[in-house]
Amino acid sequence: MIEKKQSYRQDVAFVGMKKELAGLKLYIDKEPSEILFIHGPKSSGKTTLLYKFLEQIHSEQKLNVKFLDLRETFTNVYEDFLKTFFRVETTGEKKETLSSNINVGFFKIDASIEKKILEKRADPFKVMEAELLELTQKGIKPVLIIDELQALEKIYLDNDKERQLVTALFNFFVAMTKESHLAHILIASSDGYFLNTVYNDSKLKKCSEFFKVDYLKKEDVMEWLLNLEKYSKIKDYTLSESDAEKIWDTVGGSMWEIQLILAGLFSEPIDDVLSLYKKKIKGMIEYNIGTDMRKEKILEVFLEKETAHVKDFIHREIPAGELEKLLQDMVRNNILYFDPTEAVYYPQGKSYLWGIRLYFELAA
Numbered sequence: 001m002i003e004k005k006q007s008y009r010q011d012v013a014f015v016g017m018k019k020e021l022a023g024l025k026l027y028i029d030k031e032p033s034e035i036l037f038i039h040g041p042k043s044s045g046k047t048t049l050l051y052k053f054l055e056q057i058h059s060e061q062k063l064n065v066k067f068l069d070l071r072e073t074f075t076n077v078y079e080d081f082l083k084t085f086f087r088v089e090t091t092g093e094k095k096e097t098l099s100s101n102i103n104v105g106f107f108k109i110d111a112s113i114e115k116k117i118l119e120k121r122a123d124p125f126k127v128m129e130a131e132l133l134e135l136t137q138k139g140i141k142p143v144l145i146i147d148e149l150q151a152l153e154k155i156y157l158d159n160d161k162e163r164q165l166v167t168a169l170f171n172f173f174v175a176m177t178k179e180s181h182l183a184h185i186l187i188a189s190s191d192g193y194f195l196n197t198v199y200n201d202s203k204l205k206k207c208s209e210f211f212k213v214d215y216l217k218k219e220d221v222m223e224w225l226l227n228l229e230k231y232s233k234i235k236d237y238t239l240s241e242s243d244a245e246k247i248w249d250t251v252g253g254s255m256w257e258i259q260l261i262l263a264g265l266f267s268e269p270i271d272d273v274l275s276l277y278k279k280k281i282k283g284m285i286e287y288n289i290g291t292d293m294r295k296e297k298i299l300e301v302f303l304e305k306e307t308a309h310v311k312d313f314i315h316r317e318i319p320a321g322e323l324e325k326l327l328q329d330m331v332r333n334n335i336l337y338f339d340p341t342e343a344v345y346y347p348q349g350k351s352y353l354w355g356i357r358l359y360f361e362l363a364a
């Protein structure tokens with residue numbers, strides 16, 4: 001039977017990100033000397049960028065990529081960590097692939113080592129180091145990627161013992177980059193607040209660099225929206241410059257939201273799609289605030305300014321001890337983004353600013 005290639009009325013696009021792709025290339029072309037922390041608001045394209053980068057570089061360089069997606073929730077760091085990072089090799093096992101041509105690697109161990117590690121009679125870091133060394137000696141660059149680091153946040157903050165293991169892992173990463181230059185290590189998360197905590201706890205200053213992946217710039221959005229067939233394979237409709245401006249005005253460069261709006265345009269007029277979308281975001285904001293008027297006070301700040309520092313929230317009748325926790329909660333729930341390099345907070349995207357404005361108009 002001949003397999004039919006699926007065709008859709010709208011495809012997933014890949015727009016812009018030239019500077020970011022070049023930045024990652026520079027990092028890989030340099031002898032490993034620091035950890036790269038990839039941060040940026042929710043759905044800013046961090047994972048997509050990493051995949052694209054690996055696809056591009058795979059044909060040019062001999063890499064051994066270990067891509068660890070921590071999306072699942074961790075309960076017991078030591079055991080879950082081992083299950084995620086190490087695999088007992090079995091013969092004939094099909095290789096897992098990240099995309100059509102990138103294999104996902106794990107640290108391969110045999111059953112006896114696994115038993116020893118689980119019983120804590122062998123040091124997993126030594127096993128990792130030995131494999132990294134072996135690869136380097138074969139002329140292969142090991143690249144370790146940890147995506148969705150925020151999955152570790154809860155156990156990290158709630159449990160001292162678990163925190164020690166995560167810190168030990170980061171200290172191992174420092175040793176592999178800054179000290180022995182054995183592997184490139186990239187860590188991605190949309191929770192800048194948590195990245196900052198890990199960064200400070202593991203004494204990562206001078207051993208790591210922050211790399212921001214943000215929503216698209218206006219020129220990239222306009223290029224996309226005015227060439228829908230080229231980027232999204234959409235043939236059913238085209239957009240005028242003023243339509244494109246309206247979309248930019250509503251969701252800015254947030255690609256995931258742009259895709260959603262484009263899908264809506266197959267059946268509804270643009271003004272309806274956009275106004276309904278703003279109302280939806282207002283609903284989300286309302287839901288997050290709930291009955292907690294302290295959160296309302298926090299969001300009120302963004303009626304006056306686009307970004308805010310901690311001190312901007314202080315004079316809002318919220319006790320200082322509660323403020324940190326509230327901000328952390330709003331970052332964790334992707335209402336606000338915290339940029340760890342500048343220590344500023346801001347709503348996750350342009351649509352959230354609309355949601356906040358609508359919320360206050362109604363609340364008034």
Ligand SMILES: Nc1ncnc2c1ncn2[C@@H]1O[C@H](COP(=O)(O)OP(=O)(O)OP(=O)(O)O)[C@@H](O)[C@H]1O
Nearest residue numbers: 012013014015042043044045046047048190255256
């Ligand atoms: N360069 C791009 N051009 C167009 N669309 C993109 C681009 N990058 C990502 N997207 C789309 O945006 C959405 C989010 O992308 P992705 O999951 O990579 O973001 P993320 O930053 O990893 O999200 P999270 O914060 O949840 O980890 C996806 O639907 C993806 O197809």
Ligand SMILES: [Mg+2]
Nearest residue numbers: 046047147148
């Ligand atoms: Mg991601």
